[in-house]
Amino acid sequence: xxxxxxxxxxxxxxxxxxxxxxxxxxxxxxxxxxxxxxxxxxxxxxxxxxxxxxxxxxxxxxxxxxxxxxxxxxxxxxxxxxxxxxxxxxxxxxxxxxxxxxxxxxxxxxxxxxxxxxxxxxxxxxxxxxxxxxxxxxxxxxxxxxxxxxxxxxxxxxxxxxxxxxxxxxxxxxxxxxxxxxxxxxxxxxxxxxxxxxxxxxxxxxxxxxxxxxxxxxxxxxxxxxxxxxxxxxxxxxxxxxxxxxxxxxxxxxxxxxxxxxxxxxxxxxxxxxxxxxxxxxxxxxxxxxxxxxxxxxxxxxxxxxxxxxxxxxxxxxxxxxxxxxxxxxxxxxxxxxxxxxxxxxxxxxxxxxxxxxxxxxxxxxxxxxxxxxxxxxxxxxxxxxxxx
Ligand code: PLP
Numbered sequence: 001x002x003x004x005x006x007x008x009x010x011x012x013x014x015x016x017x018x019x020x021x022x023x024x025x026x027x028x029x030x031x032x033x034x035x036x037x038x039x040x041x042x043x044x045x046x047x048x049x050x051x052x053x054x055x056x057x058x059x060x061x062x063x064x065x066x067x068x069x070x071x072x073x074x075x076x077x078x079x080x081x082x083x084x085x086x087x088x089x090x091x092x093x094x095x096x097x098x099x100x101x102x103x104x105x106x107x108x109x110x111x112x113x114x115x116x117x118x119x120x121x122x123x124x125x126x127x128x129x130x131x132x133x134x135x136x137x138x139x140x141x142x143x144x145x146x147x148x149x150x151x152x153x154x155x156x157x158x159x160x161x162x163x164x165x166x167x168x169x170x171x172x173x174x175x176x177x178x179x180x181x182x183x184x185x186x187x188x189x190x191x192x193x194x195x196x197x198x199x200x201x202x203x204x205x206x207x208x209x210x211x212x213x214x215x216x217x218x219x220x221x222x223x224x225x226x227x228x229x230x231x232x233x234x235x236x237x238x239x240x241x242x243x244x245x246x247x248x249x250x251x252x253x254x255x256x257x258x259x260x261x262x263x264x265x266x267x268x269x270x271x272x273x274x275x276x277x278x279x280x281x282x283x284x285x286x287x288x289x290x291x292x293x294x295x296x297x298x299x300x301x302x303x304x305x306x307x308x309x310x311x312x313x314x315x316x317x318x319x320x321x322x323x324x325x326x327x328x329x330x331x332x333x334x335x336x337x338x339x340x341x342x343x344x345x346x347x348x349x350x351x352x353x354x355x356x357x358x359x360x361x362x363x364x365x366x367x368x369x370x371x372x373x374x375x376x377x378x379x380x381x382x383x384x385x386x387x388x389x
Contacts, residue, residue, distance in 0.1 A: 005323050006323050006324070006325060007323060007324045007325065007367050007370050007371065008325045008362075008367075009324060009325060009326045009357045009358060009359060009363070009367065009371060010325045010326055010327045010356075010358055011208075011301060011358040011359055011360035011363075012157050012158075012160075012185060012208070012301070012302060012327070012356065012358035013327055013358070014207045014208065014213060015207065015208055015209060015210040015256075015360050016210065016360070016362060017210060017211070017212065017252070018210035018211070018255065018256055018259055018361075020255040020256075020258075020259060021210055021211045021212065021252040021253075021255040021256045021259075022252070023255070024251035024252050024254065024255040025212055025248045025249070025251055025252035026248075027251065028045075028048060028247045028248040028250075028251035028252075029248045031044060031045055031048070031247060033045045034244055035048070035049045035236075035244070035245050035247060036234070036236065036244070045245075045247050048247050048250065048251055049069075049245050049247060049250055050064065051254065052069075052250040052251060052253060052254035052257075053067045053069070055253075055254035055255075055257040055258050056069075056204065056217050056219070056253065056254065056257050057219070058257070058258075058261060059187050059188075059192070059204065059257045059260060059261060060183065060187065060192050060193065060194050060202050060204065060219050061192070061193040061194065061195065061196075062194050062195070062219055062221075065223055066194075066219055066220045066221065066222065066223065067217050067218075067219050068217060068218045068219075068220070068237050068238075068240045068241050069215065069216075069217050069237060069241065069245060069250060069253075070215075070216050070217060070218055070241055071214055071215065071216070072205050072206075072207075072213070072214055072215060072216040073104075073106055073182065073184045073203050073204065073205035073216045074106040074216075075216065075230065075241075076203040076204070076205075076216050076217060076218035077106040077107050077111055077151075077180075077182065077203055078106075078111045078112060078230055079111075079218050079227055079229070079230045079240070079241065080111065080180045080201045080203065080218055080227055081097060081107065081110060081111025081112060081113060081149070081151065081180065082094070082111055082112040082113070082227045082228055082230070083095070083112065083113055083117070083146065084112075084227070084228040085178075085225060085226065085227050085228065086225075086226055086227075086228070087224055087225050088224050092146075092147070092225070093145070093146030093147070094113075094146045094147050094148070094149045094178065095117070095141070095142065095143070095144075095145030095146030095147060095148065096113075096117050096118075096119065096141060096142075096145065096146070096148055096149070097110055097111070097113045097117060097118045097119070097148075097149045097150075097151065098118075098119050098120075098121055098134065098137060098138070098148060098149070098150045098151070099118060099119075099120055099121065099150075099151045099152075100120070100121045100123060100129040100151065100152045100153065100163070101120045101121060101122050101123050101129075101341070101345040102123050102127065102129070102153070102156050102158075102159075102341070102342045102345050102346075103151060103152075103153055103182065104153065104157055104182060104184070106182070106203075107151045107153070107180075107182055107203075108120070108341075112230070119137060121133050121134050121137060121150075121152075122345065123345045123346060124346075125346055125347050125348075126161075126293070126295070126296055126346070127156065127159050127161040127292065127293050127296070127342070127345075127346045128161060128163060128164060128296065129152050129163050129164065129168060131164060131167055131168060131171060134150065134168060134171050134172075135171050138150075138171060138172070138174075138175040138177065139175075141175060141177075143176070147176060147177055147178060148172070148175055148176075148177035148178075149177060149178045149179075149180065150168065150171075150172045150177055150178070150179050150180070151179075151180045151181070151182065152165055152168045152179070152181060153181065153182040153183075153184075153185070153186075154181055154182065154183045154185070154186035154190075154192065154197070155183075155185040155186040155189065155190065155298075155299045155302075156185065156342060157184070157185045158292075158302075158304050158340060158342040158343075158354070158356055159292045159293040159298065159302065159304045159342060160185070160293065160298040160299040160300075160301065160302025160303070160304065160358075161292075161293040161296055161297070161298055162186070162190065162296075162297040162298060162299060165179075165181055165197050165199065166196070166197055166198060169197060169198035169199060170198075173198070178200045178201075178225070179198070179199045179200050179201075180199070180200065180201045180202075180203070181197060181199040181201065181202050181203070182202075182203045183202045183203060183204055184203060184204060184205045184208055184216075185208060185299065185302075186299065187204050187208075187209065187257075187260055188208070188209045188259075188260030188261070188264070189268060189299040189300060189301060190264075190268070190299055191264065194219060194221055195221075199221065200220070200221050200225065201218055201219065201220055201221070202218075202219040203216070203217075203218060203219075204216055204217050204219065206249070206252065206253035206256055206257075209253075209256040209257060209259070209260045210256045210259060210260075210360070210361070211249075211252045211253040211254075211255065211256030211257070212248075212249050212252040212253065214246075214249060215246060215249035215250060215252070215253045216253075217253075218240075226240060227240075229241060229242065231243055259361075267361055268299075268300040268301070269300070271300045271301045271359050271360070271361070271363065272300035272301075274359055274363055274364075274365065274367075274368050275300060275301060275302070275303055275357075275359055277365070277368050278303060278357060278359075278368045278371060278372065279291055279294065279303055279305075281368070281372040281375070282305065282372070282375055285372070285375055285376045285379050286307065286379045288307065288308050289305055289306075289307055290305060290306045290307075290308075290348075291303060291304070291305045292304045292305065292306070292343070292346070292348070292354060300359075301358050301359040301360060301363075302356065302357070302358050302359075303356070303357045303358075304354050304355070304356045304357075305354055305355055305357075306343070306348070306349075306352055306353065306354040306355070307355075307379070307382065308352065309382050310352075310378070310382050311351075311352060311353060312328035312340070312352070312353030312354055312355055313328060313353070315328070315355045315378065316328045316355060318374075318378045318381075319355070319371075319374060319378070322374035322377070322378075323370075323374075324370065324371055324374055326355055326356060326357050326358075326371075327355070327356045327358070328340070328353055328354065328355055328356065339351060339353060340353055340354055357371065
């Protein structure tokens with residue numbers, strides 16, 4: 001199967017590597033030395049790592065010293081979600097974790113909290129975290145066990161629905177808690193500023209931006225309130241994350257981060273136009289399509305839809321046979337199409353499931369046209385047979 005035959009509409013699972021990121025990775029791979037070495041070779045790599053830190057900090061408008069590099073968003077989440085914190089030199093206990101029901105499994109699994117210390121916050125049928133429920137549950141929080149920690153994502157990976165993080169932050173502050181925000185699907189798709197959001201920690205990932213996989217960061221608000229390290233050893237990343245840095249991955253991440261903040265509004269306006277054309281075309285082809293979150297605020301690139309009579313697994317295979325890569329929600333590590341916990345949380349028939357189209361900077365009108373042609377064929381097969389495959 002040649003690349004030319006395929007149309008890639010699964011940018012939320014992972015974005016294709018940007019040429020600039022690739023070049024930066026390759027150049028860094030050829031550099032000799034360890035960033036912690038004091039000789040010239042080591043110092044050159046240290047400069048590269050610190051330059052990457054500046055670029056990733058700029059992605060969320062903070063100081064470079066607030067960026068801890070990790071092996072990706074999942075590791076960053078496991079670093080942040082822990083009952084053991086320090087405020088300077090003083091240990092600080094976090095008693096309970098509250099996570100929105102639509103969080104990515106990286107968050108929903110609760111990191112280093114034990115199961116009984118994790119509570120989920122429901123979302124409304126519109127797919128938005130229920131702030132009244134958050135307020136109510138924080139009122140019952142037992143501070144004697146430690147502070148509350150709340151995790152609310154900024155943009156959902158399945159629906160693209162933007163969450164009211166600032167409003168959640170107000171509630172969390174009122175209850176003296178900490179707020180961790182998974183911004184993985186938001187950076188590069190909307191302005192993200194840790195100060196404006198009033199979050200204590202943000203989580204970002206390189207491969208959703210067109211950087212390499214296996215690298216991400218936990219970004220903190222300051223340097224005083226910090227989680228106990230998850231990985232101990234040589235003390236890299238100021239002791240917050242030991243292990244020799246991966247300069248090639250960091251160079252690629254940095255290039256992708258720079259691209260993500262360049263022409264942010266213009267790029268996303270073009271992507272929104274493509275997404276809107278795609279949704280208008282689907283509505284023309286069939287009037288029983290349900291587009292989740294279409295009436296609310298979404299990031300520009302995502303369309304998550306359900307078609308009565310078309311199971312997401314069947315639909316995904318049908319599109320794949322048409323040469324189109326899309327997803328049935330979040331990419332599942334087992335390769336199986338699981339039921340969408342996001343649709344279930346929204347009170348939708350999760351057994352029917354949904355299909356997610358996610359676009360990016362390389363998406364074109366031709367991609368949308370090819371998708372719509374395939375969509376029409378699949379819809380008419382469904383009409384004839386009650387089945388799309
Ligand atoms: N959070 C969200 C919202 C995601 O979409 C993903 C990736 O699918 C992750 C976290 C995990 O990111 P990583 O692959 O860098 O561990």
